[in-house]
Amino acid sequence: MLHKFQKNISLKNYTTFKIGGPAKYFFVAKNKDDLLNAIKTSKTLKLPIFILGGGSNLLISEKGFNGLVIKADNSDIKLEGNKAFVGAGANITKLAYLTAEKGLSGFEWAAGVPGTVGGSIYGNAQAFGTKISDVIESVQAINLKGPKGYPEIKEFTKEQCKFSLKNSIFKKPSGWVIVSAVLKFQSESAERIKDRIKGFLEYRRAKHPMTFPSAGSVFVNPEVKIKSKKLLEKFPELSEYNKNKAIPAGYLIASCGLAGKKIGGAQISEKHANFIVNLGGAKSKDVLLLIKLAQKKVKQKFNINLKTEIQIL
Ligand SMILES: Cc1cc2nc3c(=O)[nH]c(=O)nc-3n(C[C@H](O)[C@H](O)[C@H](O)COP(=O)(O)OP(=O)(O)OC[C@H]3O[C@@H](n4cnc5c(N)ncnc54)[C@H](O)[C@@H]3O)c2cc1C
Structure with missing residues (x-):
């Protein structure tokens, strides 16, 4: 081999x-x-x-x-009834369009996202209130350790995947390689599904920096509530976010005045401060310095620890 x-x-x-x-x-x-x-x-x-x-x-x-x-790169997609049998390497934007065409709803959020099914299950990718875990029926994965040291394939039910915010059992250091998955969708009019996709794509174009390379959202939106009266008075939007489950990391970073901040070839996007973009020739250390800066300033101002969503190798 x-x-x-x-x-x-x-x-x-x-x-x-x-x-x-x-x-x-x-x-x-x-x-x-x-x-x-x-x-x-x-x-x-x-x-x-x-x-x-x-x-x-x-x-x-x-x-x-x-x-x-x-x-x-095992990217097979087989649609049968309201289920999809997909290889881990399948592109999720492609899957969003194929399911929409068949009148299968539940994957509209993924249109325009450049990930694969495997990476999306690993990090429980989500957008517009829908998560990949919402449509998971089962996942097949190879155990990197395995008993006696040999890799072996195991089938996980949705519950066994232990999905939570941007997280799954596959993120644990024990090491699993996702091979394939079975996804289950709801039937709906293809036209309505396509309309939703259109709306989501318009939102992405309007709100996200699409012209420079990036890795999507850098930080997980922290699931915290702000109690400090001083902060709630100074940042009235926080009362609204307190009603939701999480505070947008981009809002916190922008409130620290960091939107547009550049280090080397990397920049915290002016359009959406939870994105770092590569303006050209950015080095990983430029991005890491911006990550550390955002974490430091958000901690100082809001006493919140921002956790990275992107994986660092
Ligand atoms: C323009 C843009 C928009 C985005 N929008 C969104 C969004 O709306 N919502 C969202 O959640 N994310 C979004 N992202 C981030 C990203 O697309 C998703 O997190 C996606 O799910 C990552 O999948 P991937 O295949 O690219 O993973 P990779 O980046 O290749 O890998 C990420 C992690 O997953 C692991 N992994 C990958 N494949 C497997 C496998 N088969 N088995 C085990 N582990 C594996 C890798 O080892 C790595 O640790 C966006 C990114 C961009 C650039």
């Missing part, structure tokens, strides 16, 4: 941020057997593994990865 691995492959162009150094070994897995065999080979050779989906929630350092990067 080792002869099938490409060597010294730049990861920059496999991420939407367009930032990152080389992978020592790189392999594109087209199906379940490819995934399993690549994992087994990496075990035999004691190579660390990193699983790459669409690279749209990732910040990779210029040092790259001294091991094997497996790009999950």
Whole structure:
């Protein structure tokens, strides 16, 4: 199998941020057997593994990865009745359009999001009040450790996936590689579903910075309530956010005056302060410095710890 691995492959162009150094070994897995065999080979050779989906929630350092990067590219999509049987590498925007065409509702939020099913299950991707976990019936994943050290495939029910805000069991360090999933949708008029998609795309175009490379939202919206009277008087919007489950991280960062702040080639977006954009030639350290700055200022002003949503390698 080792002869099938490409060597010294730049990861920059496999991420939407367009930032990152080389992978020592790189392999594109087209199906379940490819995934399993690549994992087994990496075990035999004691190579660390990193699983790459669409690279749209990732910040990779210029040092790259001294091991094997497996790009999950098993992208089959089979629609049967109100269910979809999908490979982890399937693109979620494509799935949003295919299900809409068939009059299947529940994936409209994903139109325009450049991720894969695997990466989206890993981080329980969501938008406009709908999460991928809302439509999950089951997930098939390979245990990187496995009893006796051998990787094996396990089927997870939705409950066993332990989904929460931007989180799932697959994010735990024990290490699972998502292979495929079964999703279940509601039937609705295709026209109404397409209209919703149109509205969501218009919202994204109006509110999100789409002209520069980014990795989507950098921070998870913190699930906290602000009690300080002084802060509630100074920032009246906080009373509204207190009624919801979470405070938008972009609002907190912008309230610290950081929208538009640049370090090197990276900038906290002026359009949406929870996005950091690559203006051209940004280094991972530029982005990391902006992340640290936002965390420090938000902590000072609101006593809130912002947690990163993007994965840092
Ligand atoms: C313009 C733009 C808009 C976005 N809008 C949204 C949005 O509305 N909502 C939202 O939630 N996110 C959004 N994102 C972020 C991102 O697209 C999602 O988080 C997406 O789900 C990440 O999937 P991915 O395949 O790109 O994962 P990657 O970035 O490739 O990987 C992310 C993590 O998942 C792990 N992973 C990937 N595949 C697998 C697998 N098969 N098995 C195990 N682990 C795996 C990786 O190891 C990594 O730790 C946006 C990003 C951009 C650039």
